[in-house]
Amino acid sequence: MHRLQRIQAHLLSANAGDPFRPHPKLKYSNDVLAALQSNKAVVALESTIISHGMPYPQNLETALAVEAECRKAGAAPATIAILHGQICVGLERSELELLAREGPRVRKCSRRDLAAVVAAKAHGATTVAGTMYIAHMAGVKVFVTGGVGGVHRGVSETWDISADLTEMGRTPVTVISAGVKSILDIPKTLEVLETEGVTVVAYGTDEFPAFFTPKSGCKAPHRLDSPVDCAKLIAANTSLGMQSGILISVPIPSEHSAASSLVETAIQQSLKEAHDNKILGRDVTPFLLKRVNELTKGESLKSNIALVLNNVRVGSQIAVELAKLLKVS
Numbered sequence: 001m002h003r004l005q006r007i008q009a010h011l012l013s014a015n016a017g018d019p020f021r022p023h024p025k026l027k028y029s030n031d032v033l034a035a036l037q038s039n040k041a042v043v044a045l046e047s048t049i050i051s052h053g054m055p056y057p058q059n060l061e062t063a064l065a066v067e068a069e070c071r072k073a074g075a076a077p078a079t080i081a082i083l084h085g086q087i088c089v090g091l092e093r094s095e096l097e098l099l100a101r102e103g104p105r106v107r108k109c110s111r112r113d114l115a116a117v118v119a120a121k122a123h124g125a126t127t128v129a130g131t132m133y134i135a136h137m138a139g140v141k142v143f144v145t146g147g148v149g150g151v152h153r154g155v156s157e158t159w160d161i162s163a164d165l166t167e168m169g170r171t172p173v174t175v176i177s178a179g180v181k182s183i184l185d186i187p188k189t190l191e192v193l194e195t196e197g198v199t200v201v202a203y204g205t206d207e208f209p210a211f212f213t214p215k216s217g218c219k220a221p222h223r224l225d226s227p228v229d230c231a232k233l234i235a236a237n238t239s240l241g242m243q244s245g246i247l248i249s250v251p252i253p254s255e256h257s258a259a260s261s262l263v264e265t266a267i268q269q270s271l272k273e274a275h276d277n278k279i280l281g282r283d284v285t286p287f288l289l290k291r292v293n294e295l296t297k298g299e300s301l302k303s304n305i306a307l308v309l310n311n312v313r314v315g316s317q318i319a320v321e322l323a324k325l326l327k328v329s
Contacts, residue, residue: 029090073316085121150189169196214251256306
């Protein structure tokens with residue numbers, strides 16, 4: 001056997017049988033640490049949605065409701081953030097409230113920002129990419145968010161492509177979301193995910209969802225219909241030694257979806273305003289989501305909260321089934 005193959009085989013067998021070892025650079029909450037040590041379900045949650053994705057107090061209310069849904073399904077919630085330069089995997093209520101009240105004053109942290117925020121002993125709210133990286137460090141295999149980043153509209157001028165896509169291509173964590181945010185170019189995003197080697201699945205549907213609405217007009221590469229089937233996919237990804245992630249896209253329930261024409265009109269106006277005001281880089285997505293919410297008179301925020309809660313219900317069920325599967329194996 002080739003030397004690299006022997007090393008990979010050793011790592012896989014060690015991961016399967018060895019007791020959990022906490023990463024020395026991470027601070028785990030008591031609940032998360034206990035769940036990992038006993039091979040129970042844990043769900044990673046991002047913190048940018050708290051600080052940058054919603055206004056206060058809806059952001060705090062949503063964060064608490066999301067964690068409650070995790071626990072209800074039998075999974076430990078592991079909201080990830082950086083506080084005073086310490087990477088935290090699982091937060092107390094007071095820490096969630098700090099992020100919610102500080103809002104955009106908290107540094108938005110993708111993978112590239114993690115070391116800088118730790119070195120500065122500052123606060124940081126993790127994006128999809130940042131959360132994936134830390135979840136993998138922490139030994140958490142399932143991560144639930146609202147929607148992932150992707151290829152921005154007008155990419156030929158801006159070259160604005162989210163680091164979330166690259167992270168999914170190199171970090172073996174499964175992301176459960178409502179697809180990619182509908183402010184993005186969904187067909188191009190799917191092309192990049194294919195290039196990055198990411199397994200993309202639609203949950204209970206043949207069509208890739210579009211965040212605020214259940215349909216995007218794009219066919220999903222794969223379809224799965226149950227938490228058990230999703231858990232089997234994650235286990236297979238691990239057993240094959242794949243170093244890429246999985247994206248499981250859960251459509252927003254139709255009763256909570258925003259009217260697609262209303263959202264698209266708001267997106268187009270918001271994109272023009274962002275261009276006219278020269279809003280670029282990490283500031284684009286928070287600006288667009290805020291303006292779309294204003295232009296839809298709060299309808300998009302209601303949909304956003306509903307889809308996050310739906311995602312966490314499905315994601316927690318997947319994490320529970322995965323824990324059962326790994327115990328048996």
